[in-house]
Every structure is written in C-alpha cells, then in structure tokens.
Amino acid sequence: MALKKHLDLPALLPEARQVDLMPGAAARRRLLQGALGFAATLTPGCAAFLPSSGVGRRSVFNNASIRVEQPQGQRQISYALIPLNREVVRLLSSYDTPPRFSAVMPDAPQAAGTIGIGDSLLITIFESARGGLFLSPTGGSMGQGNSVALPVQQVDRSGNVSVPFIAGTVRAAGRTPVEIQRDIESRLANRALEPQVVVTIADKRADPVSVVGDVVTSTRFSLDPSGERLLTALARAGGQKGAAYETIVTLQRRGQTERALLSEIAADPTQNIPLRPGDTIFIATTPRYFSVLGANGQSASLSQLTRRFPFDATRMTMAEAVAKAGGLQDDRADPTAVFLFRMESRTTLANMGIQPPADAEERVPTIYAVDYTLADGFFLSNAFPIREQDIIFISVAPAVEFNKFLELVLPFTTSGNNIRGIVNP
Numbered sequence: 152m153a154l155k156k157h158l159d160l161p162a163l164l165p166e167a168r169q170v171d172l173m174p175g176a177a178a179r180r181r182l183l184q185g186a187l188g189f190a191a192t193l194t195p196g197c198a199a200f201l202p203s204s205g206v207g208r209r210s211v212f213n214n215a216s217i218r219v220e221q222p223q224g225q226r227q228i229s230y231a232l233i234p235l236n237r238e239v240v241r242l243l244s245s246y247d248t249p250p251r252f253s254a255v256m257p258d259a260p261q262a263a264g265t266i267g268i269g270d271s272l273l274i275t276i277f278e279s280a281r282g283g284l285f286l287s288p289t290g291g292s293m294g295q296g297n298s299v300a301l302p303v304q305q306v307d308r309s310g311n312v313s314v315p316f317i318a319g320t321v322r323a324a325g326r327t328p329v330e331i332q333r334d335i336e337s338r339l340a341n342r343a344l345e346p347q348v349v350v351t352i353a354d355k356r357a358d359p360v361s362v363v364g365d366v367v368t369s370t371r372f373s374l375d376p377s378g379e380r381l382l383t384a385l386a387r388a389g390g391q392k393g394a395a396y397e398t399i400v401t402l403q404r405r406g407q408t409e410r411a412l413l414s415e416i417a418a419d420p421t422q423n424i425p426l427r428p429g430d431t432i433f434i435a436t437t438p439r440y441f442s443v444l445g446a447n448g449q450s451a452s453l454s455q456l457t458r459r460f461p462f463d464a465t466r467m468t469m470a471e472a473v474a475k476a477g478g479l480q481d482d483r484a485d486p487t488a489v490f491l492f493r494m495e496s497r498t499t500l501a502n503m504g505i506q507p508p509a510d511a512e513e514r515v516p517t518i519y520a521v522d523y524t525l526a527d528g529f530f531l532s533n534a535f536p537i538r539e540q541d542i543i544f545i546s547v548a549p550a551v552e553f554n555k556f557l558e559l560v561l562p563f564t565t566s567g568n569n570i571r572g573i574v575n576p
Contacts, residue, residue, distance in 0.1 A: 234519075237531065328351060380426060385432070440540065492517075
C-alpha cells in the first residue's frame with residue numbers, strides 16, 4: 152500500500168509522543184490508527200470507492216496487454232513558435248483570402264444563341280401569293296393568309312430537322328435561327344413563291360446550366376444569348392438557404408472544379424463570373440469552426456462545455472475569436488501566454504524569414520504567441536486573421552497551479568489538527 156508505507160503517525164501527531172494519555176485516550180488513539188490504516192488500504196483502489204468520471208490513467212497503462220513505448224531517439228513533433236508582431240500580422244493578413252475562383256478557370260464558348268441537339272424549333276414559311284407550294288387539300292392556303300406553320304419538332308441526335316419538299320433534312324445544331332432560315336429559303340426558292348422563313352426556338356434544352364444543393368429550388372436552364380452570370384443563376388434557383396459567409400459555391404466546368412465563398416462573390420464583381428453552357432453550380436452550407444481551449448471565460452449564453460465555435464462573418468480576428476469564447480477567465484488565465492495553433496505552409500514561414508527543417512512536410516505545425524499584458528497585444532490580435540480549424544489556447548496562470556496544490560494539502564492539514572484534538576483533547 153503506497154500511502155500506508157509512507158504514513159508516519161508520530162510524525163503526523165508530534166504531540167502524541169510528548170503527552171501522557173488520559174484514561175480512555177489510548178482507546179481513541181487505537182481507533183484513530185485503525186481508521187487511518189483503513190483509509191490507506193483504500194488508496195490503491197479508490198476508483199471503486201470514490202466518485203470518478205471514468206477509468207484512470209494508472210488502470211489503463213497497467214492493464215494493457217500490449218503497450219507500445221516511445222521509440223528511443225524518435226523526435227517529438229517539431230514546430231515553430233512565433234511571437235505576434237506587426238510584420239507577422241501584415242504578412243498573414245495579405246495571405247488571408249477565403250476560397251475564390253482562380254484566374255485559370257477554363258473558359259468556354261459563350262452562349263451565342265446557337266441551336267443544339269434536343270432544342271425544339273417552330274418553323275413558319277411565308278409565300279408572296281396564293282396558289283404556291285404550300286396548299287391545303289381543298290386548294291386554299293394551308294395557313295392563314297399566305298403562311299404555314301410547321302409542327303414543332305425537336306432537333307434529332309444527328310442535329311437535323313425536317314422541312315417538307317426539301318430533299319433530305321436541314322442542319323440545325325450549331326447554327327443560329329437566322330442561318331437556318333436562309334438555308335431553307337435558298338432550298339425552297341425554285342419550288343415556292345418567293346419564300347420567306349421564320350425559325351424560332353420553342354424550347355431550349357441543349358447545353359443547360361444546373362444549380363443544385365442548398366438552394367430554395369434546384370433548377371436547370373439554358374443560357375440567354377445575352378449572357379448570364381453566376382449570381383443570376385443563383386437567383387433563378389431562389390437563392391441560397393444559409394448565410395453568405397458560410398455558403399460555398401462550387402463551379403464545375405469542362406472537368407475542372409473551383410470553389411468560392413458566396414460572400415466573396417457578392418463583394419467582388421470579378422468573382423461573379425459569366426456562365427458557359429454545360430456549367431454545374433453546387434451550393435453547400437459549410438460552417439467554418441475554430442476551437443478555444445484552456446482558461447477562457449464564460450457568459451450567460453456560453454456553457455462550460457462550449458469549446459468549438461462557428462465563424463459568424465467572412466473574416467474573424469484572434470481578438471474576436473477570444474471574445475466570442477468569453478474572453479480570458481479573470482481568476483485563472485495567464486494573459487502573457489495566449490497561443491494560436493495552426494498548420495502553416497512552408498512558403499509562408501519562408502516569407503517570414505523562418506527556414507523549416509529540410510525534412511519538414513509542406514505544412515508545418517506553427518504556434519503564434521500573444522501577450523495581453525501589453526497594449527499592442529490587443530491591437531495585433533485584433534488585426535490577426537484566424538482560419539478554419541485554428542486552435543486558441545489560453546494558458547492557466549502559475550498561481551492557479553499552486554492553488555491546486557494548496558487545495559490538495561490543506562484538507563490533510565486540517566484533518567491533522569482535528570486528529571490532534573481527538574488524541575489530546
């Protein structure tokens with residue numbers, strides 16, 4: 152028994168060695184020795200006797216059938232520790248850009264009003280006088296006046312449509328209505344009386360743009376020849392369901408995928424890019440989170456278990472994140488030791504003049520430190536942008552650790568005084 156081995160009752164009760172016990176005191180002393188011995192026997196298995204939230208470290212380590220030790224000579228994870236200063240904040244602020252469409256997004260031919268496979272066409276033919284080619288079975292004109300409207304027909308898989316009295320078919324796919332009109336007129340010139348043709352698109356289905364995901368109504372439509380942009384397509388779908396700062400817009404075009412934050416698209420006109428036939432737009436509500444651990448404060452709306460927080464704007468700073476987590480706990484936090492943990496790129500560290508080890512990965516564990524006992528710590532952290540999955544740790548003050556020690560020791564001291572009172576009343 153670890154505690155029993157080190158328990159020295161005379162040392163705990165020095166007065167017991169110096170006084171003659173009164174009648175009955177010897178019995179009380181023997182009772183006290185038995186109680187302390189019983190308590191000592193409970194210590195190794197106190198988890199079964201005292202309240203606990205779960206299995207203890209000793210039980211897990213001692214009862215493992217296979218235990219893998221840390222290999223000798225293996226290094227711990229190496230990381231960079233960077234005090235927050237003006238140059239660091241300036242550099243990282245310039246790099247802090249949410250997802251945006253890149254300049255290398257492949258372009259595609261703009262919708263030029265051409266007809267595609269699957270489109271439906273309405274063809275109307277006019278003749279200059281009665282008695283022409285297109286007559287009804289009764290001898291009159293097939294249509295009102297000197298015109299006839301052919302039944303609406305869909306452009307077939309070969310890209311063609313049929314017109315009466317023309318040998319073969321008329322090519323429609325890839326051509327504009329005006330080009331088709333001129334082709335039909337030239338081929339009817341020797342058959343009809345000064346024919347004139349009007350071709351209109353009754354239903355446009357070729358090369359559609361699709362908008363799906365977290366929108367009010369998913370939609371599929373063909374682009375207007377005048378051109379349409381991304382936000383116009385989103386409006387056709389009734390808009391997004393989530394907040395703009397947590398909505399990711401994914402654009403798929405010609406085998407390439409690009410992502411951008413909706414709030415960035417709305418703020419920057421160059422991000423509201425023109426759409427092309429065949430584009431697919433996927434809208435996803437994707438909240439971004441950061442974590443705050445350690446001695447952060449609490450508020451009426453913040454439970455003790457809250458440690459993971461969502462972004463509530465497109466950009467947030469470290470000071471805003473700490474404030475959202477309740478600030479520094481006044482009676483526990485060490486304001487000189489507030490840290491932000493993240494994986495930083497080698498390029499970013501190199502631009503700060505920090506050379507990572509040659510064997511380091513592309514993303515290097517990095518810790519940024521800020522001292523809130525200095526006024527500039529507030530200004531710097533209020534300009535320092537945080538990122539998704541950042542971890543902020545607020546260290547506990549050394550005095551708090553000493554307090555824990557006192558809380559552990561003082562009950563034994565009090566118990567010792569009480570015991571002396573029992574032994575030597």
